[in-house]
Amino acid sequence: MFILIRIDEIYGLLRSNFAGYFMRMRRKNNLEQRLSACSECLICRLFAVDNGIKVTGLSDTGTPDKLFETFYRSLNIAGGGFAAGQDFPVWVEIGCGKGGFVNQAALLYPDVQFIAVEKNENVAITALERTCAEKIPNIRYIIGLAEYLEKIIPPACISRIFLNFSCPFPKKRHEKHRLTSGAFLEMYKRILTDDGEISFKTDNTAFFEYSVNSFIENNFLLKNISHDLHNSNITGIAGNIITEYENLFLKKGVKINYLEAIKK
């Protein structure tokens, strides 16, 4: 009895503090067929294996030693006319979930090429299927861990990165998985253009404070910092597009923390 009460209390605490972040997603039916049906939106799947990184789902001319080319080609298919330099901005969302944000953003910004990254293919399939069904031309997906993005994204070619409601990983021993920890910020600097920036929003105040410090320690310049985005005068894409998780938190009356970090 005693143990049951304790477990129940702990479960309640976890649910109230980190609701939704650690929900298990059941494997979707016919996942492989559904992913193949969306292959034109999919740059590749990128996963760690014992002896390195496994890349699958490349178009027929793509090989793992030519990943940058695959990247450029996939942008070319999407936007047309992508030259060696940069003909249009490329924006990346890391942890796109079911794609509510990226699918709206791509329609609002047709001149931007979007790359959406999601490690969970059972979640990503919803995003991909929406992009294909609505024939949105300017989104391409990478299914896999953001940790390996530099394998496929060349240096200095991304102008904006969105981190929307990234998992907070509250335990200290999981810090390296936080998408705003030092190693990630260093990697973002390498793939960002000179004036590139990161937009970050989260409901979780402790994670926000951690991230503010991490951005400063890693030499980013911060602007538009808010502890209550939707009661601030911050406008543009951050305020106008509500993500799936944001919607859940707003319904519960939770305030949203927001910042923009510029590469110095």
Ligand SMILES: C[S@@+](CC[C@H](N)C(=O)[O-])C[C@H]1O[C@@H](n2cnc3c(N)ncnc32)[C@H](O)[C@@H]1O
């Ligand atoms: C809490 S959800 C937020 C989803 C969406 N951005 C939103 O705001 O509704 C975080 C998402 O990030 C993904 N994710 C977490 N760590 C990741 C990583 N290292 N690489 C790629 N995706 C990651 C998770 O699988 C999850 O779908």
